[in-house]
Amino acid sequence: MHELAICQSLLREVERTATANGATQVSAITVAIGALSGVEALLLARAFTVARSGTLAAHAELEIQAVPIQVWCRSCAAQTPATVNALLCGRCGTWQVELRSGDELLLMRVTLTTDAEPAAAVC
Numbered sequence: 001m002h003e004l005a006i007c008q009s010l011l012r013e014v015e016r017t018a019t020a021n022g023a024t025q026v027s028a029i030t031v032a033i034g035a036l037s038g039v040e041a042l043l044l045a046r047a048f049t050v051a052r053s054g055t056l057a058a059h060a061e062l063e064i065q066a067v068p069i070q071v072w073c074r075s076c077a078a079q080t081p082a083t084v085n086a087l088l089c090g091r092c093g094t095w096q097v098e099l100r101s102g103d104e105l106l107l108m109r110v111t112l113t114t115d116a117e118p119a120a121a122v123c
């Protein structure tokens with residue numbers, strides 16, 4: 001399962017951040033998923049509940065943020081939003097555009113718990 005492998009690699013990164021900050025637990029994880037990343041938010045959330053067990057993030061909440069698609073136009077140099085089915089310039093309508101965002105899968109934020117107070121680490 002594609003999403004499970006993604007979760008496992010996310011969790012490795014999360015655990016590295018947690019360990020580097022001396023955290024005993026991870027309480028929340030925020031990831032950003034682009035509409036063109038090929039990752040289904042629902043499947044990722046389900047895979048996360050499996051992948052997190054036995055890690056520092058075993059009780060962590062997963063927050064998923066959707067990243068909108070943005071394209072940059074080679075003809076008129078405008079940067080405009082686009083949709084999955086129509087990667088076109090929003091100003092002049094050409095298809096000669098470059099993707100500026102929408103295909104990413106990013107770890108945005110990890111909320112850590114140390115023995116003292118909860119602390120947030122920005123990745």
Ligand SMILES: [Zn+2]
Pocket residue numbers: 073074075076077078089090091092093094
């Ligand atoms: Zn254009």
